[in-house]
Structures are given as C-alpha cells and as structure tokens.
Amino acid sequence: MKITIVAGARPNFIKIAPIIKAIEKKQNEGANVFYRLVHTGQHYDKNLSDTFFDELNIPKPDSNLEVKSGSQAEQTGAIMVAFEKELLQNPCDLVLVVGDVNSTMACAIVAKKQNIKVAHVEAGIRSGDMTMPEEINRIVTDSITDYFFTTSTSASENLIKYGVDETNIHFVGNVMIDTLYQNLGRIFEPLFWNEFQLETGNYIVLTLHRPSNVDEEQSLIQLLQGIDKMADGKKVIFPIHPRTKAILGETNLELKNIHFVEPQGYLNFMYLIKNSFAVITDSGGISEETTVLGIPCFTMRNNTERPETQSIGTNKLVGISIGNLVKLFREFLQKGKKKSGIPELWDGKASERIIDILLQK
Template identity: 85%
Template sequence: MKITIVAGARPNFIKIAPIIKAIEKKQREGADISYRLVHTGQHYDKNLSDTFFKELNIPQPDANLEVKSGSQSVQTAAIMIAFEQELIQNPCDVVLVVGDVNSTMACAIVAKKLNTKVTHVEAGIRSGDMTMPEEINRMVTDSITDYFFTTSTTASENLLRYGAEPTNVHFVGNVMIDTLYQNLDRISAPSFWDDFQLATGNYIVLTLHRPANVDEEKSLIQLLEGIDQLAEGKKIIFPIHPRTKAILGEQQINTKNIFFVEPQGYLHFMFLIRNSFAVITDSGGISEETTVLGIPCFTMRNNTERPETQTIGTNTLVGTSIDNLEKTFSEFLKNGPRKAGIPELWDGKASERIIEILLQK
C-alpha cells in the first residue's frame, strides 16, 4: 500500500508524526506499506513549520508545495493546483489528510477527482458554526472521504447521521495524544523560563488567534487588558501568533502581567502547558492536551467541535466575552478545578490502530 500523507499547518505536523512512526513500525515487521510526505507550505513561518519536523523526528517532506498565505479561496486554489501535479507525478493508493485546515479539504478534493481513495484522520468532529472556515473544511472533506478515523464516539455518530458507510467509520482515539505521550519525556523549559522566574503553577498560558477574538484591534486590546486583570498576581505567558502580532502592530498595551513571547516549538510549548496553573485559549486542539495533562482550560469560543473535552476533560467553554471569562475564572479560583478524566481510547495507540485498519482495506 502506497500512502501520500498531507501536512500543511502546525496541528497537522503534530498529528502526522505518530502516523509515520506507526507506518515505519509496520515496515520493520515486513508489511507492504510505504508513504510519501507532502508539505503544502500553508504554514511557512519557521516557528510554525520547520521546527516541528525537527522536534517530532518527522522526516523532511518528499515535496513542499510552498503555497504560503492568501485568502481562503486563493490559498485553497493554490494548494489544489500544486497538489494535482504532485499526485499525477506520484500516484498512490490512498491520500491521508488530517484535521481541518485548507490543505485537508483541498488535497482531499484533488485526490477524489483523480480517483484516489481518501483517508481522513480526525473525521466527524463538528462545531455547528458555519462562520468557521474549519467547519466548512471538515464537512466538505468528510463528504468525499472513503475511510474515516474518529477521536470520539460522538464524531462517529455524526458521520453515521450524515450517511457515511458504517464499515468505513472507525473510532480509534486521538493521534495528537499519541504525540503527547511519545514526547512527554522530551519536553523542556523554554529559554525565558528562568528570566521570567517561572515555576510550576505560578503562571497562565494564553493563546489567541481566531478572527472573533483578534481581528479588531480595539476589542483585542480590551480583551488582553481584561485578561491581564484577572491574573491574580500570576504571570501570563502569551506566545503571540503571527496573525495576532500583525493586528496589534506597534500599539502600546496597558498590561503588567502578560509576557509576550515568540511562537514556541512543540516541546517547549508542551512544557509550558504541563507546568501551568491554567490555560486561556481559543484553540480547539489545546483543550485536548490540557485534558490529558489535567490542566484547567478556558476556551474563548461560543462552541467546540471537541465536546468530550468539556463533558469528560478539563475544558470550560466561556464564549468571547471578557465578562464571561472573568466570571468563570473567578469561580474557578474560588472553588478549584472540577473533577475531570481522559476520554476513551486517548491512550497513545490511535496511530497504530489506523495503520492496522488501513492495511486490511
């Protein structure tokens, strides 16, 4: 079996690393399986791209399409044009896409039009929010996918409700958690750890990048100033996303607890998360990692495609209002973290299950 694996953005790199390890394990066992790794170049900032290949021991891509940025349509079109040529020149049995970025949808469409099977890892998750580009990417990808691999029974049920063939829907667990478990003994403190006098539990990690939170400069500044005030004397470490940094520009912000740092590589970022007091974020994926690490997480979104991080894990959805965040965070400070657990099959073996199943197709 020849598999083309597609990666385009930071979350993709984290998800493909254990899949590649699972393939290589099967190769050593004598299985007839090979892979070609294609990096679309959707994220091209070195801290968001190349660093992850090195840190997670991912081999250098066989091809880099170097599409870079653009509007949703421009970027998607560029990926499709480049990937079509890549797949024509290097045909395979299956194109494996992960997650919900533009590269996921674009490469799935190209593969189907070239009569190549599509495998979607992290299939079936839904936020119900059609204003999110990721939600559209998920829906389109799943509508043409052949083999579905899900992180939860809820995601599997979504797919069945939408008409997916039951024999092709497989609940396998979470590949992001595979990567986390595989690297927990390798995570390390970032260079500013001592400079900022950080210690386990004396700081909060903050990440913001979604349009609803960062696209309007004035409201973004108000949000940051509000978050700064709820810190209760704790430092707030804010690895600032290039998108957020560009919107702030040279604006002076009246904060005393927020420390702005560059985007972190996976090993440093996971060290920060694991040792934090809490996390405030608008990311979906981080709520999965905080759930496994037992770190309270407050997600500044009105919805989530990962409900298990709320019902089972450590995640609390607080919306995009600073008032809601302040109220919820104040209750947390007063009452302490709520009881939480780890979702079913988030055990570090999802990738091995995926490859085992694909070899039977």
C-alpha cells in the same frame, strides 16, 4: 500500499508524526506499505513549521508545495493546483489527510478527482458554526472521504447522521495524544523560563488566533487588558501568533502581567502547558492536550467541536466575552479544579490502529 500523507499547518505536523512512526514500525515488521510526505507550505513561519519536523523527528517532506498565505480561495486554489501535479508525478493508492485546515479539504478534493481513495484522520468532529472556515473544510472533506478515523464516539455519531456507511467509520482515538505521550519525556523549559522567574503552577498560558477574538484591534486590546487585570499578579505567557502580532502593531498596551513571547516549538510549548496553573485559549487542539494533562482550560469560543473535553476533560467553554471569562475564572479560583478524566481510547495507540485498519483494506 502507497500512501501520500498531507501536512500543511502546525496541528497537522503534530498529528502526522505518530502516523509516520506507525507506518515505519509496520515496515520493519515486513509490511508492504510505503509513504510519501507532502508539505503544502500553508504554514511557512519557521516556528510554526520547520521546527516541528525537527522536534518530532518527522522526516523532511518528499515535496513542499510552498503555497504560503493568501485569502481562503487563493490558498485553497494554489494547494489544489500544486497537489494535482504532485499526484500525477507520484501516483499512490491512498491520500491521508488530517484535521480541518485548507490543505485537508483541498488535497482531499484533488485526490478524489483522480479516483484515489481518501482517509480522513479526525473525521466527524463538528462545531455547528458555519462561520468557521474549519467547519466548512470538515464537512466538505467528510462528504468525499472513503475511510473515516474518529477521535470520539460523538464524532462517529455525527458521521452516521450525515449518512456515512458505518462500516467505513473507525473510532480509533486521538493521534494528537499519541504525539503527546511519545514526547512527554522530551519536553523542556523555554529560554525565557528563568528570565520571567516561572515556576510550576504559578503562571497562565494564553493563546489567541481566531478571527472572532483577534481581528478587531480595539476588542482585542480590551480582551488583553481584561485578562491582564484578571490575572491579579499571576504571570500570563502569551506566545503571540504572527497574525495577532500584526493586528496589534506598535500599540503600547501597558500590561502588567501578560508577557508576549515568540511562537514556541512543540517541546517548549508542551512544557509550558504541563506546568501551568491554567490555560486560556481559543484553540480546539489545546483543550485536548490540557484534558490529558489535567490542566484547567478556559476556551474563548461560543462552541466546540470537541465536546468530550468539556463533558469528560478539564475544558470550560466561556464564549468570547471577557466578562464571562472573569466570572468563570473566579468560580474556578473559589472551587478549585473540576473532577475530570481522559476520554476513551486516548491512550497513545490511535496511529497504530489506523495503520492496522488501512492495511486490511
């Protein structure tokens, strides 16, 4: 079996790393399986891309489509044009896509139009919010996928509601958690750890990148000022996304507690998360990692495609209002951590299950 694996953005790299390891393990056992790794170039900042290949021991891509940025349509179109040429030059039996970025949808469409089977890792998750580009990417990808690999029973149920044949749905667990478990022994302090006098449990990690939180400068400033005040002397480490940094420009915010740092590599970032007091984010993936690590997480969104991080894990959905965040954060300070657990099959073996299933197809 020849598999083309597609990666385009930071979350993709974290998800493909254990899949590649699972394939290589099968190769060492004599299985007739080969892979070709295609990087679309959707994320091209070194700290959002190249660093992850080095840190997670992912082989250098066999091909980099180098599409870079642009509007949703420009980027998607550029990926499709480049990936079509890639598949014509390097035929395969299966295209494996992960997550919900533009690369995921674009490469799935191209593969199906060339009559190549598509496997979608992290299939079936839904936020119900059609204003999110990721939600459209999920729906389109799942509408043409052949093999669906889900992280939760709720994701599998979503697919069944859409009319997907149950025999093609495989609840395997979470490959992001595979990567987390495989690297917990390798995480290490970022360079600024001593500079900011950080200690385990004495700081908050903040990440923001969604348009609803960062696209309007004044509302972003008010949000940051509110978080700064709410922190009440506790340091807030904010690895700022290049896009968010550009929106703020040279504005002097006079923040007392929030410290801006560059985007972090995986090993540094996981060290920050694991040793934090709490996390404030608008990322879905981070709420999965905090759930496994037992770190309180406050997600600044009105919805989530990962409900298990709330029902079982440490995640609290707080909306995009600074007032609601302050209210719920104060409740957390008064009551302490909520009782939580780790979702079913988030055990570090999802990637092995995926490859075992594909080899039976």
